[in-house]
Amino acid sequence: MQEPDSHSVDEHARSGPRPSAAEFLRANHDVLLTDWQQAMLQQLGGKEPVRPPWLIDHLPELLTTLADAVELGPEALDERLEAAHAAARLDAGFDLGEVAQEYALLRRCILHRLEAQERMLRPGDLTRLEETLDRVVTRTMTFFWSMKQRILQTLDRMSEATLDDPDMETLLERLLTRLMESALTVDTAAVMMLEDDALVVRAAVGLGTDEVKGLRVPVGQGVSGQAALERRPFFVRSAATDPRVLFEPLRRSGLRALYGLPLMDGERLLGMAYMGSRTAFAFSEADVLLFHAVAERASAHIAQTELHAREHEARKEAERSLALLDSLLDAAPVGIAFLDHDLRYLRINGTLARLNSNPVEAHRGRTLHEMVRTGAEAPIERALRQVLETGRPVQDVLLEGPDPVRGRAGVWRADCFPVRTPDGVLLGVGCTVVDITDHKRAEAALRQAIDFREELIAVLGHDLRNPLHAVNASAFMLGRAPDLDTGARRSVDRIRKATARMTRMINDILDFARSRLGGGIPVTRQHVNMVELCQGVLDELQVVYPERSLSLEVRGDDLWGEWDPDRVTQVLGNLVVNALQHAKSDTPVVTTLTGEPTDVVMRVLNEGDPIPAELLPRLFDPFKAGHLPDPGTKQRSLGLGLYIVSEIVQVHQGSVRVESVPGEGTTFTVRWPRVPPPRGYLPP
Template sequence: MGEGGPQRPGRRMRLCDFIRVSQSLILAEWEREARSHPYSQGLSRPRLLDHLPDLLDRMANMVETLHTGERQSMEGLPEVHALERLEVGYDLEQVAHEYALLRACILRLYEVHAEQVGMGEPAVMLREVRRFNQIFDAAVSTAVTCYARTRERTLVALDRISEAALGTEVLDTFLPKLLRVILESTESVDSVTLMLREENTLRMRASVGVEEALDAGFRLQVGEGFVGKVAAERRPLELHAAATDPLVKNPVLRARSIRALYGVPLSHGSDVIGVATMSSLTAASFSTEDKLLFRTMVQRISALLFQARLQEREQSQRRLLDAILTQLPVGVAVAEAPSGHLILGNQAFEDIWRHPFIHSPDLEGYRKYRGIHPDGRPFEPQEWPIARALQGEVVHAMEICILRGDGTRGVTLQNSAPLRDAQGRIIAAVVTALDITDHKAAEEQQRRTVEFRERFLGIVSHDLRNPLNAVRLSAEAILKSGSTNPGQARNARRILGSTERMRRMIADLLDFTRGQLGGGIPVNRQPVELLQLTRHVLEELETGHPGRVFRLEASGQFLGEWDPDRFAQVLGNLGKNALDYSPEGTPVDFRLRDEGATVCLEVHNEGAPIPAHELPYIFEPYQRAATGRGHSASGLGLGLFIVQQIVQAHGGTITVHSTEAEGTTFAVRLPRYGARHERSPEA
């Protein structure tokens, strides 16, 4: 039987047949041994076995040429395998070690087979083994050479990409430079494009080569066309007749008769952030080596692109922060922890201190910022709010007198707080400073003005009482003398009326002064029958205003403890106010209601309502009604203020309701007894 004839059962198989028949056994044995090495443990089984089944088939075919005399080749499989290993991160020694394990597995298993069935013709077997080793040595040499060459090309290209990216942070500036490196690294490539993803849209951001004329506004949806398909499927794709393929939507590629088109997704983690493509006018396909180089460079560009986007976002946020800090009317400063190094201060902070920001390296440097305690002591570095915040304290609204750069004094309102990282550690502290110098000066001036005015009014009103009493007594004496003619008596009564008005005005001034400076208007509680007191006050009002009608409604019991003189003052002021701001001929109504523990007094008048914008200030001192409401009111505008003070001194409340349809009603609610008379329900 010749060497090329069929094998009889029980006899040694030819090495080529053994490799084909035992392929699964060989791969399993090889995988077991390969997995014992750390470099292969992270690979999935398909990725680990990679092109090995095809490689074994080709080796079997080439060993068989010893018997058939045919011409066979490895057809680039060693190169492909080496490039795949390069892509997953193997070094050259690891690639060679994988081949050595495969050779050893095949020969060891074939030796076991020969021992089991016999060597048959030893000379033939030796020639087959020798032929196998020659083929295997050539495959290893090819793989190692391809690996080394491609790795060198890749390292050079990556170095050029890194160099092109140095010093450039704007995407539209450095992306074309990176694509130019790819274009110049591969002879068969005529153009390179990059489309970046914006939500579900891919937009052209850079192109070099024959596609440089492509409109920068060119867009595709994810899943649309060739580029959209690459993004949707998240894997590299290749076309061999791109100009006529319906998947190609790029008008330039179709117009330039592009042949080969290869697209690779740009990924960061699990996100596709864009798609890069390379195309050729002459080649119908790209070599495995060129595609690996392209994928590797695209991976590097993905990382650079993500980094550039982060830098761009960081710069945008920094510009926004700078704009905010610059335009804030509040001074802001930031200190690092734990040193206290002042690293940032805005323009408002410098304006408050009236000198440039001092980048103090530590707390001791805070002495250059001079603060003064109320007792005149200087601020120590650790006493500043920002220093306290570095220790974890939050400081609210601390007023600090400062000595500014121009030698003047100012007052600031400072707030500070610590800044913490995700673990809760203090990494910095921030302080805000508001210049309240003018506010404090205005506040002090207002305080002095009010104090002077109120003391002046108190003194004047007190000193006016004595001469006014003398005038009143003289007028009364003239009337009582009986020797006056009618004209003199009329003048005396006019004098008495005027002195009475003056007396009321002085009394109002004294009450106002007591309310503002003396802790409120004093009241002297005693048993009072409120209905009887009200009738008495109404009689006085009727005497002084004979042309007006006063109506009184009352239901219930009105005994309680109040100051009768002060409450008569309340009734009189509210009644006079109703007279002043109601038309002639309209009634003024007084209503008393028994509400159990409290009593309610209402005083109502018709006429124009109080304007809505005046209602919140109706009980303020010196408030006078707008013109057009009833008669011109006399007095100082203190009547309602005094009423409110008396009511509050009794523990009561006063409200006002005023509309066009219902008129104006003032409602006073008073507790029957003071706090010392309150008893529990069980008492």
């Protein structure tokens, strides 16, 4: 900076009073700040910088200090201001050239303002101002460079601490040790990790190391917990006396300065780090800056360690899952495979690989067409493509062909399904193949046996009717002979009862055969009176069972409807005979008919032991006894009577149900619709 030429100003300016440099700086304090900021913007091309390059907090105080130093001497300069400025610039990532550029612009702004005012300073003041500014720049640069070198050396030593890949707590203690070795005023340091909703000391060095390890501070409590909640640094001038310090070992150690800051991974809080001094009430800017660098490096290592731990755990979990999957695939008797979007095999088990006549290893990365034998790949590929296109499973794809494992013809069922990630991304398609050859053969054999049995039953039932009619007619003729004694008449009655039972059994067998062989039980509807039909059935049964009480109760006037009369009498006959077989011998069997608007309700009630609960769900199944037989007695029924009842009622689109209550007897209730309900109607 040079003295302005005295010839460049007019005589009035030269003759007027000259201001001192201190007066000039104080008078133009705000103007110089504005000039400097504008000069910085011009230096950056007129664009707002991402990071502010000007001395936001330090320039105003720096101008004031310059004025004092020019007026009072160099001893008025405050080295702490220069150190704070250097530390702030180093912490913000500035290099030495950028800091020098800021001071150069400040010098230029002072000169331009002097020229603009056309004022000369007092003799020697401009030189003193220049010397003072040079002194500030030199000390700032020196402090900046020494701090940077110190930090670099510390970071190099910290890097050495990570070479043997120690665990996280050991690593943190090494980093804190490097801090204490570089900052002589630091007597203790620790790292608190965020665990759930509390800060837990996991690494510590210096005073109270063993005592503070494991101590917890809830987030939001104490000076460190509140700082963690607000994501900001904290400073305590006297930790031994400040009630906000919750760690008793720190208070007993007589700590003075205590400084802490949050450890961050982006926006995520990892924990807090603090350093304390027993000799100083405040840390220097260099120590604070060094601590920030150590904390930043610690945060990076913590985040990296957590990431590696998660990756390691994920890898172990994936290995465990793959091991379980491979074990399942190897042990499964079912063929299993997973394929990608191009239908290339990702995994396959030995069962399916043997069906494809290739080893497991040969399948991986190969396409379906390359590995599946000719003739079987087309239906499988269609199903797999459909799964990939729709995202829905395809089941029951039947495959037939030679079995390379058993050396015979085989039948398989394939099921295909989508394979997705937990968030729904379609990874590929899976396929299971089950050998159902033996099942199909057993199914065919069973079908053949059932058909043979039902055809045999139908033939026997039909051919037995003729000799049975002959026996029944003969018994009827014998019963009309006037000279029969009592014993002979009882024998004739037993023959008639036996033939009646046999007739019902044969009718049930024929109806069962019709229902199972197709076509169902035929019915021919007529407009008939339910009372007349039921009364006729009961009269016939009364002749066969003269010793039993059979009664009919009618409720309602209209009991006409469209029914098959033979089938109605068959239903009532089966229900009444069933009731006679299971009722007490001295109790009546009561039949009730009730006329309702759309139905006629038939109820058959008998008194006796209730039907066991385990029999009720299958009471109307064929070949099931109505009751469990008594020990030592023979089964007295084929178990077809109630099945035929259910089938006939269903053909009439009615319903049948049973209620059996101890002390109240057993009641079968049949609802007969008067007219056939519309198609699709479901009975209640």
